Amino acid sequence: MNALSVALALVGLFICLAWLLAGLLLPESSPSRAEILPRIRTWGGIFLFLLPVLLAPSPWPYVQLGLVSFLAFKEFITLTPARRQDRWAFLWAYIAIPLQYLWAGMSWYGMFIIFIPVYLFLFLPSRMVLAGHPKGFLRATATLHWGLMTTVYSLSHMAFLLSLPDGTGPHGMVTGASMLFLLLFLTEINDVAQFLWGRTLGRHAVLPLVSPRKTWEGLLGGVGTTAAAAALLGPLFSPLTPLRALGTGLLIGVCGFLGDVVMSAVKRDVGVKDSGTLLPGHGGILDRLDSLTFTAPLFFHLIFYLYY
CATH class of the missing domain: 1.10.287 (Helix Hairpins)
Structure with missing residues (x-):
């Protein structure tokens, strides 16, 4: 095995x-x-x-991850106010989801990296303005594009990890699947560790108006735990050396926290506690993916820059 x-x-x-x-x-x-x-x-x-x-072999993993982005984007859209006249723009946004994962499955890095930030950024507001309703235009375009960037573009970097060629790490062969496992494991370990450290030692809130239960003790304990886990597991599942893996763990710990509190700010802005009810005991799918919206693209580009 x-x-x-x-x-x-x-x-x-x-x-x-x-x-x-x-x-x-x-x-x-x-x-x-x-x-x-x-x-x-x-x-x-x-x-x-x-x-x-x-x-599973390709293309099934890309289909599943695309479904995750679809559900996350749909959940995000239900949280935020939308204009009735923008329904065709939302249709195009949904059509963009399988295309983004198609580029990942094809390993077409050039199209993958600019499709949403450039082409969709230009196309969607152009389509929306043709409806001829300027009232609420800025809020609507910003919300739609930010939703695509977080729930589709950021998360789709998990899929492109699977398309990276197999390579050699400090302890043998590594694959895209093993690197994706490392990303998911470290991100979730960070979430769990910050929760446990905060529950046991937490006294000083980091952002009391955004997420009152997030404490400095939980943040520092979670980042330290994640860095230690990364230093141990990184060389087994990725090309990272122990020192680089330690730095990657620190990056995931801090940025996972930022992804969490950013989505908490969105929920507080729209007046909800959880983003949905899809996952019993956790809330909505965005409540489970919030950290990954930050850690997935950063981890991918770190690996891509250093080794590919």
């Missing part, structure tokens, strides 16, 4: 043990049981969803 298969087996085993122990140890009437068990079940569902992404 290769390192990726072993890692996936261990993650699956850990989720099963966590669910079993929580069910056995937490009293039936405990509020913690009602909160923790749905979270663990959802983690199990996310894990099963990701298995084909990491193990």
Whole structure:
């Protein structure tokens, strides 16, 4: 078995043990049981969803990741106010999602990197202005483009990781799937570690008006935990040397936090606690992907710049 298969087996085993122990140890009437068990079940569902992404042959992983962007973009659009006359622009925005993942699957880096930031940036407001309604135009165009950039463009970098050629790392062959696993694992470890450190030691809020539960203790503990995990796992699943992996872990820790609080600011601006109800115990899909909107493109470009 290769390192990726072993890692996936261990993650699956850990989720099963966590669910079993929580069910056995937490009293039936405990509020913690009602909160923790749905979270663990959802983690199990996310894990099963990701298995084909990491193990199945092309084009299936690109289809699944494209579906994730579709659901995230749809959820984002439901949170933000929209003008009725912009419905055709939204249709074109949805059509752009499979095209963006097609460029990733084709390894067409030139088109992939400019399709949304350049061509869609020019085309969508042009289509919207033809409706002839200037009222709310700036807010509508900014919201649409920002939604595409975060939920489609940023997240699609996960798909392009799968298209990178296999290479040699400090401990043997690495693949796009192993690098995607590393990105996902470190991002989620960062989220979980910041939550746990904040719950146990947190006293000083970082941004009390944006996310009151985010504390300096949680941030520093999470970043340190993520950096340590990256230094250990980075050379196994990527071309990163231990020192570069440590730096990558620090980057993911800090930027994962920024992605989280940026999406928290969006939700507070529109007056909601969670972005949806798709994931029991977690909220909406954006509540689970917020950190990845920042870490995915940064991790990809770091790897691409250093090794490709």
